[in-house]
Amino acid sequence: MGGIDPILLLASLMVASTPILLAALGEMVVERAGVLNLGVEGMMIFGAICGFAVGVGTGSPSLGFLAAALGAAALSMLFGVLTQILLSNQVASGLALTLFGLGLSSLVGQSYSGIKAPPSLDFDIPLLSDIPVLGPILFQHHPMVYLSILLVIGVWVLLRHTRAGLILRAVGESHDAAHALGYKVVAIRLAAIAFGGALAGLGGAFISLVRVPQWTEGMTAGAGWIALAIVVFASWRPWRVLIGAYLFGGVSVLQLNLQAAGFKVPVQYLAMSPYLITILVLVLMSARRRSATAQAPADLGKTFHASS
Amino acid sequence: MQRRQFLATTAATALAAATGSVAQAADKVKVGFIYVGPVNDGGWTQHHHEAALEMVETLGDKVEMVYQENVPEGPDAERAMTQMALDGANLIFTTSFGFMDATINVAAKFPDVKFEHATGYKTAPNVGVYSARFYEGRAVQGFLAGKMTKSNKIGYIASFPIPEVIRGINSAFIHARKVNPDVEFSVIWAFTWFDPAKEADAATALIEQGCDVILQHTDSTAPQAAAQKAGNVYTFGQAADMAEYAPMPRISSIIDVWAPYYIARTEAVLNGTWESDNTWDGIGAGMVGIGEISSAVPADVKAEAEALRDSIAAGEYHPFTGPLKKQDGSDWLAEGETADDGTLAGMNFFVEGLTGDIPS
Structure with a gap:
């Protein structure tokens, strides 16, 4: 593969994967709590404009990210109230949330197209970033890249090793049983939805503040749907979500690099490769143990009412 | 009032029906x-x-x-x-x-x-x-790209393999080669007209490959932002002036009028x-505009580019003028011959010197 610098490739791979990773991780937590929120795309794009608007307004990308998380979480609460309190259909509400988020963000963003993002310097970890090879790959990124990986670890610990995670999973597996044990199913699910919204918002803001960086209507261009698919193919497990997101982002970047380097593979195959490879790998991984671990949360997408 | 309008419309419709599809003023x-x-x-x-x-x-x-x-x-x-x-x-x-x-x-x-x-x-x-005739504007871009590049590597973010896009690549390449025989083109097919994140990734990939001029045939300004971040990379506005990225990285543009x-x-x-x-x-009829060539371009190069633009506009020069060969080495246009519109409208081949295949 003449001409491709693997160091630069790995570095841009991490940048390209982070938005999908954040959104997919958030959605995974939501689904583990038994809620199917198809509004990821809407929350991402709303986070993208919230983050961009506040980032431009205050000149601080960090405040932008904060606003993106809060804004998208607020938007997700719309879905939360509809599905958890008013007991409406989750699929329909989620799709509506996506459409609403796309519309709302273009309304909010009208005066922001053509404006440049505030400069967000990459965050060089002192000393470590000077290590040859490893330094530029691992230690010279935007802080959000590290935060996304820390979040994967955090979510894994939470779900696997804490009581709170056990309760969250119990709510997702059998809300009736969890309710009988005295857990507040609706409150827990609302919290999970807000967390998912906040992460989707961060993912969107990463696109508008770091990866592109500018505001353009519809700029997430389907990343939210990719995130949703990755959750399923990763069989609802945090490390597999990480692998899936990095595979997808990685192969997407790799195929562009292969094209740029004039690699002799028909472009059509390169263009479809991110989808094929990601699905293939994750399906093979989950096929190893076809038992309960590969299954969706049992109460995924079911509405809960305390009287039932 | 509404009823009268309704009657009038009905009458007009009846008349139209009676007279068939005879053209009439509205x-x-x-x-x-x-x-x-x-x-x-x-x-x-x-x-x-x-x-x-x-x-x-x-x-x-x-x-x-x-x-x-x-x-x-x-x-x-x-x-x-x-x-x-x-x-x-x-x-x-x-x-x-x-x-x-x-x-x-x-x-x-x-x-x-x-x-x-x-x-x-x-x-x-x-x-x-x-x-x-965007390819007329691409000729000016190719000229500027060939003059401005230092690495002799020019990146091209293409959208779909359709004649319009292929014409643009050929025209830009011919004119870049003309002023700089060492120039190489890297073409990325993005298979989208509009996906800012992908366009930004494509631009980044090209820049990492050493390209210091990026041409785009996609619709968003994301490649401009990526080039700006990278520093010494030149770009061109596509379809719109994209003047917010002037004078650097955007050094000129094709404007659709x-x-x-x-x-x-x-x-x-x-x-x-x-x-x-x-x-x-094309440029002559005013449908293709060439955006202001920015101050990042040396004055003599700018003057030459404008002369090229004007000669195309005046019809004195056709961007596809022979001798030109196809990518496979076969003859296309003889010395002094210009391409006919039929060939251009259905163009599905690269000219000699371009590498890579057109996805089919």
């Missing part, structure tokens, strides 16, 4: 626009929309304008066009290559509605096509003189 015309992207994408769609608004401003209340943005190129486009025709549009502009078959299909169902399809090649009695055409065609419907056409205008 008092008011409803013009629809189908856009592939959002109206504020900063590029292609925004420019169509601004031209549409200019048309409305010029013709005043004789025209009612409706539009639908973000229409995907596929079955949904037919639905959007059908809806617009059912809602009473008299003239519908479909502004993306991928709407071609949908336009032809819907036009067959609405023989009284006029359609204008941008950048396509299929016409019908009520379907006209219009496009701009649609408004005069939209005004003329809408007036033709108003006057009852509309006929299916095949308009293909």
Whole structure:
């Protein structure tokens, strides 16, 4: 593969994967709590404009990210109230949330197209970033890249090793049983939805503040749907979500690099490769143990009412 | 009042039915626009929309304008066009290559509605096509790219392998090679008109490969932002001036100037003189504009580029003038011969010197 610098490739791979990773991780937590929120795309794009608007307004990308998380979480609460309190259909509400988020963000963003993002310097970890090879790959990124990986670890610990995670999973597996044990199913699910919204918002803001960086209507261009698919193919497990997101982002970047380097593979195959490879790998991984671990949360997408 | 209007409309309809499809003048015309992207994408769609608004401003209340943005190129486009025709549009502009078959299909169902399809090649009695000779602008870009590059590597973010895009690549390459024989092109097919994140990734990939000039045939300003971040990389505005990225990285641009055409065609419907056409205008007719060449370009290079632009505009120079060979080494144009419009309209080959294959 003449001409491709693997160091630069790995570095841009991490940048390209982070938005999908954040959104997919958030959605995974939501689904583990038994809620199917198809509004990821809407929350991402709303986070993208919230983050961009506040980032431009205050000149601080960090405040932008904060606003993106809060804004998208607020938007997700719309879905939360509809599905958890008013007991409406989750699929329909989620799709509506996506459409609403796309519309709302273009309304909010009208005066922001053509404006440049505030400069967000990459965050060089002192000393470590000077290590040859490893330094530029691992230690010279935007802080959000590290935060996304820390979040994967955090979510894994939470779900696997804490009581709170056990309760969250119990709510997702059998809300009736969890309710009988005295857990507040609706409150827990609302919290999970807000967390998912906040992460989707961060993912969107990463696109508008770091990866592109500018505001353009519809700029997430389907990343939210990719995130949703990755959750399923990763069989609802945090490390597999990480692998899936990095595979997808990685192969997407790799195929562009292969094209740029004039690699002799028909472009059509390169263009479809991110989808094929990601699905293939994750399906093979989950096929190893076809038992309960590969299954969706049992109460995924079911509405809960305390009287039932 | 409403009843009277209703009677008048009914009478007009009856008359139209009685007289068949004889052209007649109309008092008011409803013009629809189908856009592939959002109206504020900063590029292609925004420019169509601004031209549409200019048309409305010029013709005043004789025209009612409706539009639908973000229409995907596929079955949904037919639905959007059908809806617009059912809602009473008299003239519908479909502004993306991928709407071609949908336009032809819907036009067959609405023989009284006029359609204008941008950048396509299929016409019908009520379907006209219009496009701009962007390759003339690409010649100027190629010239500047060849002059400005230091690494002799030029990146090109292509969208879909259609003749319009291929013409642009060929034209830019020919003129870059002419002033700089060492120049190489890296072409990335993004398979999208509009996906800022992907366009940014493509630009980044090209820059990492050592390209220091990036040409784009996609609609967003994301590659401009990526180039700006990288520093010493030159870009060109596509479809719109993208002047917010001047003087660096954007050193010039191709601007689509649609408004005069939209005004003329809408007036033709108003006057009852509309006929299916095949308009293909360039710099000379004013349909392709070359954006201000920025201060990042040395004065002598700028003057040469402007001279090239003017000679194309005057018709003295054709960007596809022989001797030219195809990529496989076979002869295409002999010394002094210029390409005919038929070949250009269906161009599906690279010229000699370009590497890589066109996806088929």
